[in-house]
Amino acid sequence: MALRRDWVYENNGGTCVAIAGTDYCVIAADTRLSVGYSIYTRDYSKICKLADKCVMASSGFQGDLKALQKNLAARHLMYQHQHNKQMRCPAMAQLLSNTLYYKRFFPYYTFNILGGLDSDGKGCVYTYDAVGSYERVGYSAQGTGAGLIIPVLDNQLKSPSPLLLPAKDAVTPLSETEAVDLVKDVFASATERDIYTGDKVEIVIVNASGIRQELMELRKD
Amino acid sequence: MFRNQYDTDVTTWSPAGRLFQVEYAMEAVKQGAAAVGLRSTSHVVLATVNKAASDLSSHQRKVFKIDDHIGVAIAGLTADGRVLSRYLRNECINHSFVYESPLPVSRLVVRLADKAQVCTQRSWKRPYGVGLLVAGLDETGAHLYYNCPSGNYFEYQAFAIGSRSQAAKTYMERRFEAFNNYSRDELIKDAIFAIRETLQGEKLTSSICTVAIVGIGEPFHMIDQKIIQEVIDSVEIKEDAAAAADQAPAQDDDKSSEAAPMDI
Numbered sequence: 001m002a003l004r005r006d007w008v009y010e011n012n013g014g015t016c017v018a019i020a021g022t023d024y025c026v027i028a029a030d031t032r033l034s035v036g037y038s039i040y041t042r043d044y045s046k047i048c049k050l051a052d053k054c055v056m057a058s059s060g061f062q063g064d065l066k067a068l069q070k071n072l073a074a075r076h077l078m079y080q081h082q083h084n085k086q087m088r089c090p091a092m093a094q095l096l097s098n099t100l101y102y103k104r105f106f107p108y109y110t111f112n113i114l115g116g117l118d119s120d121g122k123g124c125v126y127t128y129d130a131v132g133s134y135e136r137v138g139y140s141a142q143g144t145g146a147g148l149i150i151p152v153l154d155n156q157l158k159s160p161s162p163l164l165l166p167a168k169d170a171v172t173p174l175s176e177t178e179a180v181d182l183v184k185d186v187f188a189s190a191t192e193r194d195i196y197t198g199d200k201v202e203i204v205i206v207n208a209s210g211i212r213q214e215l216m217e218l219r220k221d
Numbered sequence: 222m223f224r225n226q227y228d229t230d231v232t233t234w235s236p237a238g239r240l241f242q243v244e245y246a247m248e249a250v251k252q253g254a255a256a257v258g259l260r261s262t263s264h265v266v267l268a269t270v271n272k273a274a275s276d277l278s279s280h281q282r283k284v285f286k287i288d289d290h291i292g293v294a295i296a297g298l299t300a301d302g303r304v305l306s307r308y309l310r311n312e313c314i315n316h317s318f319v320y321e322s323p324l325p326v327s328r329l330v331v332r333l334a335d336k337a338q339v340c341t342q343r344s345w346k347r348p349y350g351v352g353l354l355v356a357g358l359d360e361t362g363a364h365l366y367y368n369c370p371s372g373n374y375f376e377y378q379a380f381a382i383g384s385r386s387q388a389a390k391t392y393m394e395r396r397f398e399a400f401n402n403y404s405r406d407e408l409i410k411d412a413i414f415a416i417r418e419t420l421q422g423e424k425l426t427s428s429i430c431t432v433a434i435v436g437i438g439e440p441f442h443m444i445d446q447k448i449i450q451e452v453i454d455s456v457e458i459k460e461d462a463a464a465a466a467d468q469a470p471a472q473d474d475d476k477s478s479e480a481a482p483m484d485i
Contacts, residue, residue, distance in 0.1 A: 074314045081286070081310050 009061050009109045010035055013196025014046055015145030016057035017183055018115040019157065020123030020138050024176045024207040027115040027125075028183045029057040030145075030191070030218065031200040042199035042220065049211060051076055052086040054116035055204050056096070059143030060130070061109035068108050071099060089116035093126040093134060100132030107131050111142035116206050123171055123206075137162060138170025145190035145197040152186050180205065184216050191218045232344045243341050243348050246370035250352035253296035255383035255419035256283060258354040259393065259412050260365040261403045264436030265356035267294040268412040270383070270419060271429055284433045288313035289440035290323045291357035292433050296383035297370075298350035305349060309333060326357030330366045330374045338372030352382045358435050381415060388418040405436060409444065410452055425453055 016029040029046040032039060047057045048069040056072070058065045075095060079087050087095070093114050100108055107130045114126040114134075127140035138159045141149040154161070157179075160168040172179060180203060187201040198221070203214040227233050228241030235241060254272035258265065271280035281299045285306040286292050291313065295302030312332055316324035333353065340346040348370040355366040367382065368374045378397045381389035392415050400408070412432060417425045427450035435441040 070318055074318050077314055078310070081307075 010063070011060060011109070011144075012040070012062045013144045014059040015141065015143035015149065015187070015190055015194065015197045016046060016059050016111075016113050017141045017149055017153075017186060018057065018113045018125040018127075018139065019153070019174075019179045019183065020115065020125040020171045021174060021176060021179055022123065022171060023117075023121055024179070024205060025055075025115040025117060025123035025125060026176070026179050026183055026203060026205050027055045027057050027113065028187065028201055028203040029059070029143075030187060030197045031202055032196065032198050033062060034196050037195075039199075045202055047202055047204055048073075049204075050092055050114075051088075051116070053206055053211075054087065054089045054092045054114065055206055055211065056112060056114050057142075057204075058110040058112040060111045064108040065110045068099065068110055068112075072096065075099070089114065089118050089124050089126075090136075092116075093124075093136070096126075096128065097132040097134045100128065100130065104131050113140050113142050115204075117208070121208055138172055143197075145187075145194040148190045148193055149186050152189065153182075156182055176205065176207065180214070187216070187218060230344060231341055231347060240341060240371075243371045246348035246350050247352070249350035250297040250370065250382055251384065251386075253298075253351075253383045254283065255381060255386050255389060255416065256294040256296045256352075256354055257379070257381040257386070257389050257393070257412055257415040257419075258294060258356055258365045258367075258377065259379040259397075259400055259403075259408055259415070260356070260363050260377070261405075261408050262401050263363060264403075264405050264408055264434060264439070265358065265363045265365050266408045266412040266432065266434045267292060267354055267356050268416045268430055268432045269294050269296075270416055271431055282431075284431050284443060286433075286441050286443075287329075287355075287357075288317075288323060290359060290435060291326060291329060291355065292435055292441040293356070294354045294433070295351050296354075296386075297352055301349045301351040302353065305333065305336075305351065305353065308336065323359060325359040325361070326355065326364045326366065327359075327361075329357070330355050330368055333368050334372050334374045337368065337370055340370075341372055354380060354382060356433075356435055356441075358437065363436065379415075381419070383419070385419040385421055388421065389415040392418045405434070405439075406452075409434065410456065413449065413452055414456075426450070427453060 013034040014030050018027040033041045033044040049055050112128040118124045126134050126136050128134045139153050157172040159170040159172045162170045191198045198218045201216050205212050227235035231242035254270045256269040258267045269283040273280040284294045287309045313324045340348045353368045357364050365377050366374050367380050379393040416430050427446040432444045
């Protein structure tokens with residue numbers, strides 16, 4: 001086999017989850033950065049606050065994530081200069097989609113979730129693929145542990161099924177504390193089986209009073 | 222300045238070695254509504270007069286935030302000022318993106334000056350008709366610069382541009398040596414006073430001026446109109462009291478004392 005020397009990406013592993021509620025949004029990601037079977041650091045944040053009520057979490061290649069976050073932050077600053085206000089979540093969602101598609105033929109290797117409050121103060125979660133295809137959903141997970149987490153969320157969130165037609169708003173009726181507890185449980189479970197998920201989980205909760213953060217320890221093996 | 226045969230093109234020198242178009246552009250700055258800037262070691266204050274085109278319209282924005290650590294006040298063609306502000310904002314954002322640190326003020330004014338210089342050396346362009354007072358804070362401290370349409374820039378302790386700015390400059394010339402040690406509030410008060418000098422008798426209210434400040438631990442922002450009005454009120458109360466005290470021994474007409482306390 002010829003040695004491929006043009007592979008410029010790397011998968012740093014990790015998992016992200018976001019859940020939208022009636023007046024809050026929970027976005028969480030683990031803090032482990034890995035390459036292959038090694039751990040580079042146990043303390044790397046995959047979450048970025050883009051605007052007042054808009055937070056992004058991504059797994060995948062963290063180098064591309066850093067560049068993507070800086071890009072969006074610069075664009076947001078320009079928006080604030082022009083419009084004298086912060087970008088709202090649906091606007092940021094479209095901007096992220098366009099930014100990703102802009103590099104359709106040399107993509108950002110990032111699997112993103114955007115979470116926050118929409119203009120009505122309701123929780124919203126947008127989930128993306130690497131080239132910008134996105135959808136507003138009630139909850140989502142991305143990354144190496146996503147396959148272990150989504151079925152549990154489908155079962156536990158008491159939301160209408162996202163697969164129904166006509167599409168029903170899948171925002172969860174759970175309370176904020178219940179959603180945060182569920183996120184903690186779900187990460188603990190994913191940590192057991194996924195080698196790339198663990199160390200700590202950073203949980204960010206966006207609600208009407210602002211943004212707050214919680215950190216929970218996970219298994220380090 | 223009279224029309225002459227060397228002033229049609231910006232790329233034509235006069236026999237005396239002057240570029241008249243550039244000088245005419247600086248005249249445009251002198252016609253604009255006044256703007257003043259003052260600097261201490263830790264803060265820089267900008268203040269402008271809000272001139273509205275008519276009673277029916279709103280006034281034009283003359284103070285722009287460029288970045289958390291830099292702001293500008295303009296005088297002259299406000300459209301040119303707006304466009305230059307957009308350029309300055311982009312420069313700051315690009316620098317932050319690449320170097321993860323705020324653009325030093327001196328670098329920003331050089332880029333602005335170089336951009337202005339280009340317009341003095343192209344036959345298909347005209348000089349920018351706006352003067353900018355650039356107020357900023359960086360690692361080397363607080364700075365106030367003036368960029369003029371000619372492409373020159375100077376650093377100042379305090380400066381005023383626009384119409385009737387000489388009155389403000391005279392006011393500040395008497396006091397500028399103390400500015401470095403001024404507190405934040407004293408600096409704001411003097412900026413408002415300097416603006417009042419340019420009003421030449423018009424009543425000073427918070428709606429007629431915009432004041433902005435940047436300083437250590439304080440990102441660039443406009444000061445709330447209420448606070449400006451409080452400063453104006455507190456000063457006028459003191460002056461009216463002083464005027465009344467002065468006028469009490471002299472029994473003749475004191476009806477002018479409240480209208481123009483500065484005349485005492």
